[in-house]
Amino acid sequence: xxxxxxxxxxxxxxxxxxxxxxxxxxxxxxxxxxxxxxxxxxxxxxxxxxxxxxxxxxxxxxxxxxxxxxxxxxxxxxxxxxxxxxxxxxxxxxxxxxxxxxxxxxxxxxxxxxxxxxxxxxxxxxxxx
Numbered sequence: 001x002x003x004x005x006x007x008x009x010x011x012x013x014x015x016x017x018x019x020x021x022x023x024x025x026x027x028x029x030x031x032x033x034x035x036x037x038x039x040x041x042x043x044x045x046x047x048x049x050x051x052x053x054x055x056x057x058x059x060x061x062x063x064x065x066x067x068x069x070x071x072x073x074x075x076x077x078x079x080x081x082x083x084x085x086x087x088x089x090x091x092x093x094x095x096x097x098x099x100x101x102x103x104x105x106x107x108x109x110x111x112x113x114x115x116x117x118x119x120x121x122x123x124x125x126x127x128x129x
Contacts, residue, residue, distance in 0.1 A: 013056075040066070
């Protein structure tokens with residue numbers, strides 16, 4: 001398991017443009033298998049079925065924000081080991097620390113470079129194993 005290659009990612013973001021850019025960048029540049037969700041509620045419905053190796057989760061979403069979505073995912077014993085990386089425009093030091101305290105593996109700031117996103121995720125994934 002420690003040498004497992006990252007292949008399957010679930011992206012959760014309420015912004016359809018961000019979803020499309022991330023999906024395109026990760027599938028085209030990184031050759032990852034991608035599942036997308038446009039809300040925390042949809043993510044909770046799909047995550048058990050999709051069985052991603054990693055979740056890329058937006059922080060600010062209507063109805064259910066990223067931190068709440070993460071807490072609800074962690075309530076399911078089968079999903080507690082799926083690493084989560086937050087994607088957010090809020091990247092002040094104390095905000096990043098708060099997100100990591102919630103159990104996030106890391107935080108990637110918006111805007112991000114679509115051409116290096118795959119490499120960034122792979123690097124975070126490798127360092128966590």
